[in-house]
Amino acid sequence: MEVKRIAGYLLFSLLIVLFLDGCAINNDETKDSSEDIFQYNGAVIGDNSAVINIIGQLPHNEKFKEVSLETKNKPYGMSLTYDSLDVPEVGKEYKETAITNATFLFTLVKNAEWITFHFENQTYKITRFKLQDFYSKDLNEFTSQTELNAFVQEQLVNESKVSQLFVQ
Incomplete structure (x- = not known):
C-alpha cells in the first residue's frame, strides 16, 4: 500500500511540474526579438548606456567591437x-551598414554630429548634415523603428546615390 501511495505522489508531482513548465513564460519566445529602439529617443552622446543599447539593436551588432564617444569638444560624435x-x-554591405546605423544613431542621439565607422579595411565618416542632405528629410520626424527602417531600405536601393554619399 505504501508503494502505491509514493507512486501516486510521484505521478502527481510529475504532472504538476509538467503543467507549470508548460505555463512558464519563456522571455526569448514571447517578447519581440528586440526592444523598442525608440525608447532611447532623445539620448545624448554622454549617455554611454543608451548609445551602446542602440548599437546593440542595429544591423551587424554581433560584429560590433567598440565605441569611442567624443564628448569633450563640439561637434560631438563617435567612432564605431x-x-x-x-x-x-x-x-556594399559596409556602406549600407554605415548608412543604416548612422541614420538610427542620428535619429535617436540628439547631439551626435558625426560618426566614423571602422570596418576591416574600410573607414567611413558620416555627418548628420550630410546624411540629412542625402535623405532630403529631417531625421527628427521619425517616430518608430518600423517607419525609419522602411525609409532607409527605400533609399538604399539607389546604389549610385549611396556611393555619392561617400564621395569626399
Whole structure:
C-alpha cells in the first residue's frame, strides 16, 4: 500500500511540474526579438548606456567591437569599430551598414554630429548634415523603428546615390 501511495505522489508531482513548465513564460519566445529602439529617443552622446543599447539593436551588432564617444569638444560624435563582416559583397554591405546605423544613431542621439565607422579595411565618416542632405528629410520626424527602417531600405536601393554619399 505504501508503494502505491509514493507512486501516486510521484505521478502527481510529475504532472504538476509538467503543467507549470508548460505555463512558464519563456522571455526569448514571447517578447519581440528586440526592444523598442525608440525608447532611447532623445539620448545624448554622454549617455554611454543608451548609445551602446542602440548599437546593440542595429544591423551587424554581433560584429560590433567598440565605441569611442567624443564628448569633450563640439561637434560631438563617435567612432564605431566592427569585426569583418562575412558577406559576399563586403564593400556594399559596409556602406549600407554605415548608412543604416548612422541614420538610427542620428535619429535617436540628439547631439551626435558625426560618426566614423571602422570596418576591416574600410573607414567611413558620416555627418548628420550630410546624411540629412542625402535623405532630403529631417531625421527628427521619425517616430518608430518600423517607419525609419522602411525609409532607409527605400533609399538604399539607389546604389549610385549611396556611393555619392561617400564621395569626399
